[in-house]
Amino acid sequence: MSDMNDRLSYDRPSHDRRPGQTQEPIPSQGPSSSVATAAIPLQPDESAKVETGTRHRAGHRASRTRVGDAPTGALAGDVTQARVMQSEWTKLRSLRSTLWTMGLAALLLVILAVPLCISASGHWNVAEVRDGGQDPVYQSLGGLLLAQVAVGVLGVLTMTGEYATGMIRATFGLVPRRLPVLWAKGAVLAAATFLVMLVASLVAFFIGQAILAPHDLNATLGTDGAARAVLGCAFYLTGVALLGLLLGALIRHTAGAVSALLGALLGLPLIFSMFGQRLESAQRYLPALLGNSLASTSPTRLTDLLTPGRAFLVMCGYLVALGVAAAFALVRRDV
Amino acid sequence: MIEARGLTKRYGGKVAVDDLSFTVRPGVVTGFLGPNGAGKSTTMRMILGLDRPTQGTVLIDGRRYRDLASPARHVGALLESRAIHTGRSAKDHLLALAHTHGIPRRRVDEVIDLVGLRDVARKRAGGFSLGMGQRLGIASALLGDPATLVLDEPVNGLDPEGVRWIRDLLRGLAAEGRAVLLSSHLMSEMAMTATNLIVVGRGRLIQETTVEAFVRGASGSLVHVRSPQAAELAELVAREGATVTFTATTAGATATATGMAVAGATAAAAGSGRDSGAGAGSLSQHGTGSEAESIEVAGLSSERIGQLARAYGIALYELTPRLASLEEAFMDITRNAVEFETMAPATTQEAR
Secondary structure, three states: OHHHHHHHHHHHHHHHHHHHHOOOOHHHHOOOHHHHOOOOOOOOOOOOOOOOOHHHHHHHHHHHOOOOOOOOOOOOOOOOHHHHHHHHHHHHHOOHHHHHHHHHHHHHHHHHHHHHHHHHHHHOOHHHHHOOOOOHHHHHHOOHHHHHHHHHHHHHHHHHHHHHHOHHHHHHHHOOOOHHHHHHHHHHHHHHHHHHHHHHHHHHHHHHHHHHHHHOOOOOOOOOOHHHHHHHHHHHHHHHHHHHHHHHHHHOOHHHHHHHHHHHHHHHHHHHHHOHHHHHHHHOOOHHHHHHHHHOOOOHHHHOOOOHHHHHHHHHHHHHHHHHHHHHHHHHOOO | OEEEEEEEEEEOOEEEEEEEEEEEOOOOEEEEEOOOOOOHHHHHHHHOOOOOOOEEEEEEOOEEHHHOOOHHHHEEEEOOOOOOOOOOEHHHHHHHHHHOOOOOHHHHHHHHHHOOOHHHOOOEHHHOOHHHHHHHHHHHHHOOOOOEEEEEOOOOOOOHHHHHHHHHHHHHHHHOOOEEEEEEOOHHHHHHHOOEEEEEEOOEEEEEEEHHHHHHHHHOOEEEEEEOOHHHHHHHHHHOOOEEEEEEEOOOOOHHHHHHHHHHHHHHHHHHHOOOOOOOOOOOOOOOOOOOEEEEEEOOOHHHHHHHHHHOOOOOOEEEEOHHHHHHHHHHHHHHHHOOOOOHHHHHHHHO
């Protein structure tokens, strides 16, 4: 009885699909064989067949590998943004490269706090820290300069990994509007990166301050701007991961996108500094220096950086601009 | 159900697909046949909304692919290049795909079992053999229990067991009422799997027909039969309306002599009615050395001849449809269709 039900409820959808959509009815099906033989595993006119025992075997196999028996009713629902996000989360967590790059970023952020703060504890004096000339918070978060490379590569790979392997065709085949994929990748990557980097930043902060504390050079989370700087560090690294993702969507090749990202993060400041005074005021808008602004507590009058609030907005501006370009390219281009 | 109308794709000045119109109907396997570079893959990518047509439309169940709310329910696809991230396990790959449509986890296990990948479901897909990769691709295609399947060269590089598995699977899927579009550059593969046929060359539609009609039109249906009771069999098939030609009497001959005699006779027969060069190479002759006669049967399928032989207790030593002449006919048809444009395609065909 239940078996009957299974068959009936399965059969229905495939019959539903046909009559409604079939515009040319049976006559145009050409020689009657196409209809008549559909139910038979092997048509009589398979002249290419050499083995004579195949008819029997094929029939047997076809019944064994029947796909329609198992499903009951509609298996697949509609594509929604939430579902695409779940899919992208599965993709992100199931790749070793995610663990490697994310782990490396966290490790760099935490480990580098040790030498940076040991070095600072030998050179700084208490007065410098008091008047903002030296920044114990940024000193403990300095590992972000290397961690950004790792999260940036993770962002790039999230997109280009699919292009390199051809997976993107399966992805866009299932989500033909494509943009939900970009948003979902961005959201999942941002959430994961922000959480992990926030934890890593906190750990780096506490380790660094513990090293500075015996010399009275340390800050606490309650220190003005310290908590904001820790959040800012995690935000900056998340922003870099997203820049990588969007560059990956635009460039579609891992090496190209990584080069572009590293060029923007590490190359541009060097080039700007070669122009000396003339570009100095523009330099503070470079992505790399937004990291300085966001993760430090030094007063801006001393550092020539953007205020953290403005740095946040500029980073968002970059992401929006690049996001629009990537979205446009993604929808327009053939895969 | 796929309907293509005036589908055209240009890359710069080069036309990959030129005004292609065809229909893929439910319930049968439709072969998409053409030499490499004929535009088959491009057409399939346009069907799946991956490439944008320069002109024309292609509808899935009456709608543009892009407008489908639940694409996996309508179309499952296996594209030529494996669309699988090498670093992910088969199971995670399928899970990620399933999530996009809210397809339940048990369906993922189901398709894994269906394609026989249970033992390696947790292994990274990068280490899969070609055959396993194809199976995983087919599992992905079946996830949403789609009404239409689109498969680009699914048997490429597979061992005979894998080829037969795919062939049987596709026929089973079509028998369930699904539309199956299957591309190949091998006529022999089509003859065994497909019912309907779309033949393309140089991006153009050459014929939209059935395999049966194509085969008959292309080469007649000639079957080479060797049997110790050939005369008896000849009488039987003649009664079914077939024309029989005795090609050689090989009673008492050695195995080698048998082979040579038959091959020679076949070549002669081919030379008379059909395209030259068709017969000589391909008939595999492994004579047994026993007394047997060879006949050529025209107008009756090899299946029917085999059935007749069994029904009347006639032993068959050999029952060979004229495969090679099919391939040749296909080559000629596609070559003729493209020759006026350039000589290049002829060489690419030879290379295959």
